[in-house]
Amino acid sequence: xxxxxxxxxxxxxxxxxxxxxxxxxxxxxxxxxxxxxxxxxxxxxxxxxxxxxxxxxxxxxxxxxxxxxxxxxxxxxxxxxxxxxxxxxxxxxxxxxxxxxxxxxxxxxxxxxxxxxxxxxxxxxxxxxxxxxxxxxxxxxxxxxxx
Numbered sequence: 001x002x003x004x005x006x007x008x009x010x011x012x013x014x015x016x017x018x019x020x021x022x023x024x025x026x027x028x029x030x031x032x033x034x035x036x037x038x039x040x041x042x043x044x045x046x047x048x049x050x051x052x053x054x055x056x057x058x059x060x061x062x063x064x065x066x067x068x069x070x071x072x073x074x075x076x077x078x079x080x081x082x083x084x085x086x087x088x089x090x091x092x093x094x095x096x097x098x099x100x101x102x103x104x105x106x107x108x109x110x111x112x113x114x115x116x117x118x119x120x121x122x123x124x125x126x127x128x129x130x131x132x133x134x135x136x137x138x139x140x141x142x143x144x145x146x147x
Contacts, residue, residue: 047116051132058112062102063129074104077123081114082107103133 052058062074071086085105091097106112112132119130 047113049113052109052112053132058106058109059133060104060106060112060115061129061131061133062104063100063131064126065098065100065102065128066124066126067098067100069098069102069124073123074102077118077121077128078104078111078115081111083111 065088069088071088074086074088075083083104084107086102087105088102089099091099104115106115116130116132118128120127121130122128
């Protein structure tokens with residue numbers, strides 16, 4: 001015989017837990033568009049791992065940064081990850097002004113991978129871009145002008 005429910009001994013347990021009766025309360029369907037999305041870090045980033053560098057430096061390109069961003073705010077943005085360096089290029093004509101992009105270097109590939117999952121997250125009032133830094137351009141990118 002099936003195990004019986006402790007409160008309703010005449011009803012088999014399976015019937016209580018897996019009931020399809022119409023009188024069972026069902027929550028109305030959830031409109032998922034109203035819910036906050038899961039934090040990006042909780043979702044597997046949609047990143048092609050073959051694009052990740054095979055060896056250090058594990059550098060992420062950071063785009064669309066607020067002009068008042070600091071190394072500290074970048075480190076805070078990536079808190080929990082093994083960040084080893086932050087570079088924020090400045091305008092040559094105005095050293096006070098940042099160029100609006102930068103680089104974060106990570107100690108290990110997993111930290112870089114996790115950092116990429118924060119692409120489009122907000123820092124300050126901007127949705128920042130986090131991408132794999134092009135290793136070839138990384139060194140001389142600071143010297144070139146972006147139009």
